[in-house]
Amino acid sequence: METVVRVEGNNEGKFEETGVEKSSSPLSSPKLGGDQVVYKLVRIEGDGRLVPATDDEIMEVGNLLSDDKIEMHLVGDTGQTGGCICSERTSSGMPQLENSEGLSQSENTEVDAGKSNVHLEENDPSSAPSMNESHINQSGSVGECSNPPNELVEGQSSASADCTSLKPDFSKLKGEICLDNLSIKELHETFKATFGRETTVKDKQWLKRRIAMGLTNSCDVSTSSFVIKDNKLVNKDKEENHNNLGSDLAKAPAVRTANDSYKDSPINCSGQMENLQIVSDERLRNSSIDDDFGTEDLNTEQRAAKRVRKPTRRYIEELSEVESKEHSGKSIASTKNPGLRQISIKSNVRPFKMARMESFGGSGVQVPYVFRVRRSRPRKNIMALMFQSKLFAMVSLSKPFCMLSVLMLYGSEIEAVIRLKELPSFLQWAGFHPSSMSVAATLVKKALVVHNTQPNNESRNEVLKARSAPEQIQQPFTVEPEMNKQFLAVGPIEQGQNMEPKHIDPSGDASDDNVVSVPTGKGGMRRKHHRAWTLSEVMKLVEGVSRYGAGRWSEIKRLAFASYSYRTSVDLKDKWRNLLKASLAQTPPDKRMNSRKHASAMPIPAPILLRVRELAEMQQQVSPNLSSGKLAGSTGRNVHETRSSGYL
């Protein structure tokens, strides 16, 4: 399968990668889709922040990809966007943002969205007016979209030239300039004079800030007024700025400093700014959003000079907490954590932005469709599951620091396949597997395929419904057997048994509320602590049994599962019991799982089951006549001996 992955650079190294696939697979032609899916390449910091990928990283990824026969066109950092990555319609080759269908279209978004994932093959722009369009239109700022589609297509050839040839021209910046009074066009010129390159960003506030930053050589542009005198920023420090505050802020949430009070401002996040908002949202944790954001395109010294403190894990979690409250219907919100600044997307403002769940990569795990919505109870379950299932195996092969968080931009909506909160652990874990990047690419593709395959209008509705009753978000699992096979093949299984995420902090602290109330027979409610078993956990268990013997559960727990505080020795025992059962059930003649109706659980790979059985027999846990003694009719001891010698 050949893949063309184009990386479109813009906005200071914030790359979006449009997965364009020229493969034989009918399932993957995002290019043709009306709802273009755009991938951003970002690097994941250890603390989970997303940092826009740098050129080098992009190159590296490119190399890695090309190593794997995946073609990758790299586009240098030329254009600038105000973080607006809108969905291009490459298929039409024309900017589609004018949206002739108008605002009234917005009512139909759901239907359209549903339609839009059917047209994998077709190339019918009209079939997918798509939410993003109406979205963008709603916000009334069509021009925000920085990358016209054709640029996306042709940019690759010209880009490299663009990004090197231009030079700043500060001579144009003499005298006093009040950025506030400049038109966008003038701002563009100023921008060019400052940075020596063009920008297409239409966001005044952003431009102003950026220019100010450029001129002051600093990211610390805390002022809201932008008057420049002879290349210097004059801080008038006036409190007003009200004249343009309203509109500008609405358009450019990311531009706002962390000092703005987010919690109270009715944010009408324009759709096309959504991704920016995501990014900035992350950055807000550094309380200086413009920091790396603004310096990516400046020289490296600057960048290095001004790094901010990474957010603590706790901070991130608290943020999630607040968000979850906010999105779970009632805004119990911010009073509890007044210190947390965050962009609050009021769900009722943009109802169709609500989460949609998708099965990701055949992991049987539903992934929240929208990046930052619906952070309530089910979320942790989902993520826990996600982490423990194939997704992990899939991405585990990717190169640690080139691994990209896969953010799917679907129109103006964003899906995080990997949630930020889990990224640190993920990274650490992935660090054990320095190998090819291509898996990441595969991941992206798969995600895309899944994305395009899912009948999302339905699930969307469901989730919309579920929003009012968050507890009910229980989507049916979807499984794609093919992927199962595929990724099981490359998963940790094949690589030996010691790939445990030793640093992953499985201590369970963050996930202690995986508790689901389960009705007991007597009408009582007992709390069920459910935590799916990872493949690696299983393997560890098996290994433990083989080492210490079945029954020595506390031993195993102590020695092999020391880091898994949430697995009790009883759990181990139970799991072993289940494994045993499975192992005995599967091997017999008939193609075992053929009748599996619900393959929701990740099947345990045959080799493991085999080993389980082998161990069980070795340790005479299984009554010989139950296993294979049946056919031979031989004595238990005999069977035991022959069997084990046969396997070992």
Added chain:
DNA sequence: TTTAGGG
């Protein structure tokens, strides 16, 4: 406390 086994 730990194991084993039933629910």
Added chain:
DNA sequence: CCCTAAA
């Protein structure tokens, strides 16, 4: 997974 008996 939970519960409990038994060791």
